[in-house]
Amino acid sequence: MHIDAFGAFVIVLSNFLFWVFTFTERPGQIAKAYFWWSFFITLWALGYGFTLAGFFDYEKTLVWNRCCQAMATLIGPFFFRFACQVVGKSKKYQKVFRIYLCIAIVNAILLLATPLYVKGLWSFGDYRYQPLGGPLYPIFTVIFVGCTVHSYIVVLTNYRHMSGIKQKQVGLFLLATGIAYFGGGTLFLQAYGLQIPTHGVYLILAYVIIIGYSVHKYHFLDMGMAVTKTSIFILLYAFIFGLPLFFLFPARSYLMLYLESSWWILPASLYAVLSLFGPFLYLLFERKVENRLLREQQRYQHTLMEASRGMTLIKKLEHLLNLMVHILTRTIRIEHAVIYLIHEDRKKYFCGASRGIKDRDLKREVSSKDKLIHHLEKYQQPVLTDALLYEGPYAPESEETQLLEELHAMKASVIVPSLVKDKLIGFVNLGRKKSGREFTQADLDTLSILSNQSALAIENCRFILESETQQAQLFQAAKMADLGTMASGIGHQINNRLNVIRIGADRSIMLELRKIKKILEDEGLEEGLKQALTMEDTLRKIADNSARGGEIVRRLLDFSRLSEGFNEVDMVDAIESCVRLWECKRNLTEVHFKKDLAVNLPSVRGNYSQIEEVIFNLLDNAFDAIKMKEEAWGTGELPQPETAPKGTIHLTADDTMRNNKKWFRLRVSDSGLGMSRETQHKLFVPFFTTKATGIKGTGLGLYVIKRMIDAHHGEVTVTSKYGKGTTFTALLPIFTGSSEGVKGS
Amino acid sequence: MLRIVLVDDEREMLEQLHEVLTSEGFEVHLAFDGDSGLKLILDKKPDLAIIDIKMPGLSGLDVLRQVKLINPKQRMAMLTGYHDNEMELEAARRGSIVCLKKPISIIDFMQTIRNFTRDL
Helix, strand or coil: CCHHHHHHHHHHHHHHHHHHHHCCCCCCHHHHHHHHHHHHHHHHHHHHHHHHHCCCCHHHHHHHHHHHHHHHHHHHHHHHHHHHHHCCCCCCCHHHHHHHHHHHHHHHHHHHHCCCCEEEEEEECCEEEEEEECCCHHHHHHHHHHHHHHHHHHHHHHHCCCCHHHHHHHHHHHHHHHHHHHHHHCCCHHHHCCCCCCCCHHHHHHHHHHHHHHHHHHCHHHCHHHHHHHHHHHHHHHHHHHHHHHHHCCCHHHHHHHHHHHCCHHHHHHHHHHHHHHHHHHHHHHHHHHHHHCHHHHHHHHHHHHHHHHHHHCCCHHHHHHHHHHHHHHHCCECCEEEEEECCCCCEEEEEEEECCCHHHCCCEEECCCHHHHHHHHHCCCEEHHHHHHHCCCCCCCHHHHHHHHHHHCCCCEEEEEEECCEEEEEEEECCECCCCCCCHHHHHHHHHHHHHHHHHHHHHHHHHHHHHHHHHHHHHHHHHHHHHHHHHHHHHHHHHHHHHHHHHHHHHHHHHHHHHHHHHHHCCHHHHHHHHHHHHHHHHHHHHHHHHHHHHHHHHHHHHHHCCCEEECHHHHHHHHHHHHHHHCCHHHEEEEEEECCCCCCEEECHHHHHHHHHHHHHHHHHHHHHHHHHHHHCCCCCCCCCCCEEEEEEEEEEEECCEEEEEEEEEECCCCCCHHHHHHCCCCCCCCCCCCCCCCCCHHHHHHHHHHHCCCEEEEEEECCCEEEEEEEEEECCCCCCCCCCC | CCEEEEECCCHHHHHHHHHHHHHCCCEEEEECCHHHHHHHHHHHCCCEEEEECCCCCCCHHHHHHHHHHHCCCCCEEEEECCCCHHHHHHHHHCCCCCEEECCCCHHHHHHHHHHHCCCC
């Protein structure tokens, strides 16, 4: 047997074992392509090994050699497919592969059936048989070389745009196949009659070794376990077969010395024992190695379990997010982790928690219009920056380019979406692993699970928070309702007390004090008279304040009555009646009052007394604003114009469309004092009043208006400019027929 | 001299009012519940009767209705601490000329009385 034949058989054996283990795991696309390529290499090596070994006679060896050459023809197209698959361009070159395959199959058939390619065998040196090429042998060579060169062109053009793990994988692929093809290339020459040794066959082994290494180190072909298992198998059985073999050959003379004719007992019993324990030993080693290899994965799973157990217990969102970034950076050992959560308004994602990232690199908000969000929503898969780069290059304005820019800006290696029922409620931005290793599919799976689990926990937290707030609101509402029912009774009582106080004060002023003053005047007691006047002043204050107290009580009572039924309200009627009432209270000759009611005003769905209250208050406020402006002129707070015109109050009522719905619109404009921006913000806050000197204001008017309009599911807005005037606009829903449903709060 | 009847269960307040109004030259009669108030109004036939709406026993509105039944020309005004639009509306429907809201000021009170009895 020629020494080079041994190399060919080693190729066969190692490939064979490699496949066995490949198919114990689910092979991916690249692994499948690799399998077909190495399958034909193996078949070629088998035939080539038999040719070189010279086990058979001339005729049989010729058949073996033709078989081996036919298989070699098929290596070309399958290498092309493998190469395309490695750079992720197999779809693009699908047609080319099929053409190559057809040509190769035709060639293989012709090669097997005719002597045109391999016309015979010859021998030189210590080679007993070597193929001798026929007239068509160059065609075979051209097909093989053509496919191979095209494959390298495809890989090299794509190699430039790669980075990270993929680049390393492809680099090793180039190295491995380069050495193999260089070795293989020397095996054509003998067919052309050149007397060149065939030791190049050993170089072919390089591809098995290097690809095995890249599988182990860079997860090439996605089958780390297969290589390890193969190695264990080979080592173990080399030991099992090798040890007795050692006794069989080199140590035989020593054994014969001691055991004489029964020397064979030792190797035979060794075989028996070792082959008995072999399978058990293999299983033992396999498990040990699996544990070692899967340790990381198990650690993840453990973390995952711990984390999910912890997460559901946490009820505070902030704590939960901090726990998550802690797990990611400390336990899973990732450089940085930033969690983004969707904002209530659904317009942006905000940073909920972060760890391990510099402040200047931290992006606080991500708009939901960003390409990244679109991508996550569309694919619902983690985004791996390296993988994206590897798929490239992209056109400068393409979606992927923008996405990559966003990822770079965020310093993200991986973005993992958090999904609940296909809804993107957040995502996690992760940096590189501290170990410097690349993210594997297993990592991404684990992270996805963790992320989705946390999404649930986050929803849980938010729900708890919401329900707590709701509970508090309900409690508050119940309290308010109680207060409401008590209010009328309390109000009545307070009013009666205030009434007595007021009348008492009035009476004292009108009766006793008047008499006292008269006496003091008659007696000429100036000092006493002064005191009496002070007392009168005090009594007036008592009277006025009890009046104001009564006013507040009245507002409170109105407020507590908010929960009455809703009906059709004729707005013309309501407005007219309010204006009449208002005219009683105010002297309308002091202002210009104008009212514009559109014809065919629609009815409003609401509560008559509340609506009346709203209109009345708006008019009354307008009047106050004008008076306040006049006061401001007086105090010099506002420059007084030369001819101070009368203030105007303008009431308009019409309807308007808003959100495809018709609304009743009431506007009350005045040319009064107006408000600063800050005041406008605080306008609807209870007990806030600008009428600070407090002659008239209770600070409840606008709050009550807002509450009433809210209860109607309407809207009240204000536009105002200090010194110019104010316009209040109230929108109220149109009455559409049914009077049920809407109830006040 | 204007004759006035005041009906309210707030005795203290009525007594104070009585004092002031008398000193201002009104002839004032008081009743502290609805039943005696009704009798008093029918008996005295005042120029103006002012009745609290909410009273134990016969309410202000009841008194108003019954007085109006017997003597439709009797001028009646209501006094209320409740500020209930519905009730005011009801009072107006039954013939009350005005509804005074507590707490009242004596000056406003007298002004109202004068306004509504100007024609007398």
